[in-house]
Amino acid sequence: MEFPSRRRKFAINPQKELYGLPLQFYGQPPLENISLTEFETFAVERLKLLKTVENLGVSYVKLSEQYIKKLDSEFKNLNFPYRVDSSGPSEYEKRRKDHISHFILRLAYCQTEDLRRWFIQQEVDLMRYRFNDLNPKLKLEFLHKNNLQYDAISIEEKRALQDKLINSSYGVSGTTVEEQDFYKVPFQDALDLVRTRKVYLKAGYVYIPQQDIVTIVLNDFRTGLSKALALTARSLPAVHSDERLQPLLNHLSHSYLGQDYSIQKNVGKISLEQIDSLSGKSFPLCMRQLHQSLRENHHLRHGGRMQYGLFLKGIGLSLEQALQFWRLEFIRGKVDADKFDKAYAYSIRHMFGKEGKRTDYTPFSCMKVIMSNPPSQGDHHGCPFRHCDPELLKQKLQSYKVSPNGITQILDLVKGMHYQLACQKYFELTHNVEDANFSLSHPNQYFVESQKVLGGGKDAKREMVDTPQRSQGNTALKNSAAAREKAAVTASDTNPSQDLDEMAEDLDLNFQDT
Ligand code: SF4
Numbered sequence: 001m002e003f004p005s006r007r008r009k010f011a012i013n014p015q016k017e018l019y020g021l022p023l024q025f026y027g028q029p030p031l032e033n034i035s036l037t038e039f040e041t042f043a044v045e046r047l048k049l050l051k052t053v054e055n056l057g058v059s060y061v062k063l064s065e066q067y068i069k070k071l072d073s074e075f076k077n078l079n080f081p082y083r084v085d086s087s088g089p090s091e092y093e094k095r096r097k098d099h100i101s102h103f104i105l106r107l108a109y110c111q112t113e114d115l116r117r118w119f120i121q122q123e124v125d126l127m128r129y130r131f132n133d134l135n136p137k138l139k140l141e142f143l144h145k146n147n148l149q150y151d152a153i154s155i156e157e158k159r160a161l162q163d164k165l166i167n168s169s170y171g172v173s174g175t176t177v178e179e180q181d182f183y184k185v186p187f188q189d190a191l192d193l194v195r196t197r198k199v200y201l202k203a204g205y206v207y208i209p210q211q212d213i214v215t216i217v218l219n220d221f222r223t224g225l226s227k228a229l230a231l232t233a234r235s236l237p238a239v240h241s242d243e244r245l246q247p248l249l250n251h252l253s254h255s256y257l258g259q260d261y262s263i264q265k266n267v268g269k270i271s272l273e274q275i276d277s278l279s280g281k282s283f284p285l286c287m288r289q290l291h292q293s294l295r296e297n298h299h300l301r302h303g304g305r306m307q308y309g310l311f312l313k314g315i316g317l318s319l320e321q322a323l324q325f326w327r328l329e330f331i332r333g334k335v336d337a338d339k340f341d342k343a344y345a346y347s348i349r350h351m352f353g354k355e356g357k358r359t360d361y362t363p364f365s366c367m368k369v370i371m372s373n374p375p376s377q378g379d380h381h382g383c384p385f386r387h388c389d390p391e392l393l394k395q396k397l398q399s400y401k402v403s404p405n406g407i408t409q410i411l412d413l414v415k416g417m418h419y420q421l422a423c424q425k426y427f428e429l430t431h432n433v434e435d436a437n438f439s440l441s442h443p444n445q446y447f448v449e450s451q452k453v454l455g456g457g458k459d460a461k462r463e464m465v466d467t468p469q470r471s472q473g474n475t476a477l478k479n480s481a482a483a484r485e486k487a488a489v490t491a492s493d494t495n496p497s498q499d500l501d502e503m504a505e506d507l508d509l510n511f512q513d514t
Pocket of ligand 1: 284285365366369383384385419420423441442443
């Protein structure tokens, strides 16, 4: 590994061109040699940044004052490009770090669908924050540099269309229309804005106010990144053949998950009799809804069985308890014991890694529930804050005795598409606490936090609080030898290619919804 001097790199680096702007679409991979130490440091620091983006995204409304303030400070602490007003060597180094660290995490986060989804979401949020921070001139430069050749319309054209622009554009008034630029964009590049009727459409072009152009940028970035990750995944065998990199990348990819709810430390601490009462007190709304539907209909369709079954496994049901639980409920309905044993028991054993590929499956995170497999007619899975009709959600919350004021607050958050924040608000209201004091990312985390607040089931509580942390990497990685050793253990203990969609396919083969 070479250790070229930074001054020399700055002078001759052919990629200097890439760092002309404070923000980029990461279209070109870095081509220079870097040391392993730099590789690790960059990767860990970007991971820290993305973790902060994730936590802030579920604790604050995105781009709210507090969100921006806290993210600003993380940018400064970690030395990433921040509020750029200079382009000297130190700014160059920050942009270089931004570039290289993004590509290292691509390698780590292209391995499974879950990892890709998490990475794309955090990078898109990061891009949103950084693009919004650019001044109008830099925004235009950025668009042009990235083949988004949209031009701001002239003042004359704006005046001629003024009334139409005010009437059709969200958040634009007679005063603000004067102050801001409007971009003329082919309508097919802005389908989201057209679909939600947020822009003026004329002769195949939409007129997008400056504040909304970010939607186009993010769509483009998301699509490009998703394709790039799929391509990167194909080159993984070559990367994995490098024994220095493989453990490190596996280690990094396991660092995002926080608590690992698939590791059952509290097996048997919960009895089947407790489930009804726990569902009312400590289950998040998604699981409460699934439990209620199961009790009412004595059946759940495939998506519901997966989501709820893995959650129950995560809170501590053993395989024997799970089989008993589902069996008892199903035979109360139209399924007889024989049919249950033939058609359904297999899938439950599968969830516990006792059938098929024998993978011990992980309970679904909020992101997985919110972003994949939306429920259709007759399904009860999904996230009620994301997938329920607002009127139905309101009725549900009323039936759970949430106050009218609380319901309004929750519905406002839902309207702004802040589903996890809405869920956290539901937690605060139903647990009578001012501030939930955690960033919700997982239904099982909701359960653990609820148990902490309620102080119920001391044994279960102690065990659950002790749920093992997936190694966070940051400190461990500082010592590279130790990191690699530890990563090697992690890699051999877990199966990085675990993909819940594979399981879904596998299960689909084994039993049908009836
Ligand atoms: Fe469940 Fe997460 Fe939605 Fe809450 S935000 S209801 S925990 S999926």
